[in-house]
Amino acid sequence: MQTVKIVVTGPFNAGKTAFIGAISEIEVVSTERRITDHSQSTKEQTTVAMDFGRITVDDGLVLYLFGTPGQRRFDFMWEILSEGMLGFIVLVDSVAPETFHEARGILDLFKNYSPACYVVAANKQDLKDAWPPQDLRIALKIDSDVKVVPCVATDKESVKRVLLELLYSILETAEE
Amino acid sequence: MEKPRTQLMLERLRALQATAPGIEASAVVSVDGLIMASALPAEVEEDRVSAMSAAMLSLGDRIAGELGRGTLQQVYVRGENGYVILSSIGEEAVLTVMARAKAKLGLVFLDMSRAARDLEAILLET
Numbered sequence: 367m368q369t370v371k372i373v374v375t376g377p378f379n380a381g382k383t384a385f386i387g388a389i390s391e392i393e394v395v396s397t398e399r400r401i402t403d404h405s406q407s408t409k410e411q412t413t414v415a416m417d418f419g420r421i422t423v424d425d426g427l428v429l430y431l432f433g434t435p436g437q438r439r440f441d442f443m444w445e446i447l448s449e450g451m452l453g454f455i456v457l458v459d460s461v462a463p464e465t466f467h468e469a470r471g472i473l474d475l476f477k478n479y480s481p482a483c484y485v486v487a488a489n490k491q492d493l494k495d496a497w498p499p500q501d502l503r504i505a506l507k508i509d510s511d512v513k514v515v516p517c518v519a520t521d522k523e524s525v526k527r528v529l530l531e532l533l534y535s536i537l538e539t540a541e542e
Numbered sequence: 543m544e545k546p547r548t549q550l551m552l553e554r555l556r557a558l559q560a561t562a563p564g565i566e567a568s569a570v571v572s573v574d575g576l577i578m579a580s581a582l583p584a585e586v587e588e589d590r591v592s593a594m595s596a597a598m599l600s601l602g603d604r605i606a607g608e609l610g611r612g613t614l615q616q617v618y619v620r621g622e623n624g625y626v627i628l629s630s631i632g633e634e635a636v637l638t639v640m641a642r643a644k645a646k647l648g649l650v651f652l653d654m655s656r657a658a659r660d661l662e663a664i665l666l667e668t
Binding site: 395397399400401402403412414415416435437439440442443 | 572574575576589590592593594597598600601603604608633634
């Protein structure tokens with residue numbers, strides 16, 4: 367049995383906790399706390415340490431999913447959680463272009479932590495004003511060899527597709 | 543209204559440090575990791591301490607729950623040069639205390655729980 371550690375990261379309110387919650391076969395270990403500063407957001411809760419979920423792909427492969435907090439004051443957790451990861455997913459809120467710059471910054475930091483494979487997931491594609499993945503690629507200046515996958519983090523099938531795309535990328539890199 | 547509350551909490555933190563000689567620094571932090579009042583040395587980065595306190599307390603809370611230890615009362619970290627102790631103040635805040643290696647822990651715990659009770663009252667009243 368092989369276990370693979372995958373980190374799910376991205377800016378505040380990108381949908382990281384929902385992403386892991388949609389696919390995990392165990393009850394997610396989450397650390398959400400009530401937001402006290404409501405000038406920043408309309409959201410009720412935010413992750414302050416990590417999310418942890420697990421998904422068995424087949425008899426030989428289990429994915430451990432670690433979600434990071436999105437707010438920069440928790441960046442010490444980013445480094446801790448990135449240790450030993452085989453791949454990571456940068457979730458982007460496709461209806462919040464003001465967060466694209468932060469998403470790019472987080473992406474660069476994680477690339478810096480480890481040479482692991484990654485994909486970008488253009489989340490909230492079910493919303494009317496969502497930027498399409500190809501526009502996100504341009505806005506975030508994503509390398510042409512990196513996948514930008516459309517995503518709806520609350521939909522299990524959609525989350526599964528993002529994870530599979532990442533696994534294919536990891537396999538391709540391993541074969542090279 | 544903001545100012546008097548911070549001031550009240552700060553006074554309570556200073557009183558805590560005055561009664562318990564082992565305590566070097568203390569702070570009140572919101573559960574989502576923002577500083578509410580602090581009596582920390584100048585070289586300590588408030589924002590990092592507050593975020594770390596919130597993260598650690600939330601993990602401690604999960605661990606205590608998952609392993610059947612009930613509601614979390616305290617998280618205790620011991621390093622070569624001393625202790626960092628976190629305890630919750632009601633549902634909304636965390637008391638973070640840094641203590642010397644030679645501090646009398648029993649006294650520190652006692653003083654902390656008294657302070658946490660007072661700080662909870664301050665948070666509820668104001």
